[in-house]
Amino acid sequence: MMDADDMIRRLSGPVSLRRRMAYVVALVMGLGGALAIGLLWATEERPPPVFGGFAVLCLAWACYGGWALTRRTPLFALDRVIGGWIAVAATWPLTLLTVALAVDRPGWAGWAGAAVNVVLALVAAFVLVRARSARAALLRRKRELGG
Amino acid sequence: MTDELLVVRCQLGEREALAELVRAWHDPVWTYVRRMLDHGDADDVAQEVWLAVVRGLPRLREPGRFAPWLFTIARRAVTNRLREEYGRQETTTASGQVTEHADEQVVEDRAEVMADRAALVAGLSGLPLAEREILVLFYLEDLSIEDCAQICAIPVGTVKSRLSRARRLLREQLGERGTR
Structure with a gap:
């Protein structure tokens, strides 16, 4: 019979903070990278075909991160807050970059890319605010229970 | 805590x-x-x-x-x-x-059942799954009737009748073991 400590050891993989944050980074960076490369590709006059390959690679990482976060691993309150900050840190500079690119190279593709990035940045901010309020509610409950 | x-x-x-x-x-x-x-x-x-x-x-x-x-x-x-x-x-x-492999499994199961010390626990293995489950949840896990109903997704009344049938079956099982 396996005892509780054996079980805790077996569960150490899925509850490893480093692994969960790696999935968050894969999702956010993959999505951001795919958008940035897609935008560069759309705004270049003669884009090199390798851009398409990079964009697909980034999308694949984003899909893997999203799948792992929803199916494979739990995201506790603290993880959601950290994940929210990672998303904000990744999307806001990217948004500024794409807006600057759209101003520098006017055209529908540039503005469309900038608009998508603005939406992503707002979603990231919303996710962070929700994660912080959910964590605050849990901390309040913990204090009420004497923890 | x-x-x-x-x-x-x-x-x-x-x-x-x-x-x-x-x-x-x-x-x-x-x-x-x-x-x-x-x-x-x-x-x-x-x-x-x-x-x-x-x-x-x-x-x-x-x-x-x-x-x-x-x-x-x-x-x-x-x-x-x-x-x-x-x-x-x-x-x-x-x-x-x-x-x-299946034969080995049966032998292994018998050996494990024989190793069980408590007569109640040994008797459980002879009960149908539904009755065994309700006895385990109610008596071994100390859960309330309401919790058993939620876990098994059945009404409270069904839990009570299943418990009663399970107790009767277990009594019969233990009686048979006692007379052998």
């Missing part, structure tokens, strides 16, 4: 709280799985249960109702395992091949 506080701490992301929760509930989960499956798969199924618990903990809305939620997950894992086993058994029977 109450289960609710432990669960809230787990939901916050405290790893020590998760370890405490596993230490507090590993034995009841293992006992339930072992009594329902009657063989050596209990460790694997218990691990499946804990993985599902860890993945589901952040979404648990009522931390105070942890025990029924935990046993609902355990029940689902046991049901899936039994379904797989019945599927395998049907395939084996259909092809007329009773494998050596």
Whole structure:
């Protein structure tokens, strides 16, 4: 019979903070990278075909991160807050970059890319605010229970 | 420390709280799985249960109702395992091949059942699954009638009648063992 400590050891993989944050980074960076490369590709006059390959690679990482976060691993309150900050840190500079690119190279593709990035940045901010309020509610409950 | 506080701490992301929760509930989960499956798969199924618990903990809305939620997950894992086993058994029977492995399993099961010290626990293995489950949840896991009803997804009245039938069957089982 396996005892509780054996079980805790077996569960150490899925509850490893480093692994969960790696999935968050894969999702956010993959999505951001795919958008940035897609935008560069759309705004270049003669884009090199390798851009398409990079964009697909980034999308694949984003899909893997999203799948792992929803199916494979739990995201506790603290993880959601950290994940929210990672998303904000990744999307806001990217948004500024794409807006600057759209101003520098006017055209529908540039503005469309900038608009998508603005939406992503707002979603990231919303996710962070929700994660912080959910964590605050849990901390309040913990204090009420004497923890 | 109450289960609710432990669960809230787990939901916050405290790893020590998760370890405490596993230490507090590993034995009841293992006992339930072992009594329902009657063989050596209990460790694997218990691990499946804990993985599902860890993945589901952040979404648990009522931390105070942890025990029924935990046993609902355990029940689902046991049901899936039994379904797989019945599927395998049907395939084996259909092809007329009773494998050596199956024979070994039976011998192993008998040896394990014989090793059980308590007469009550030994008697449980002879009961039908539904009755065995209700006895394990009510008597071995000390869950309330309402919690048993929630876990088994049946009305409270059905739990009571099933408990009564299970007690009668167990009494008959123990009586037969006593007269042999």
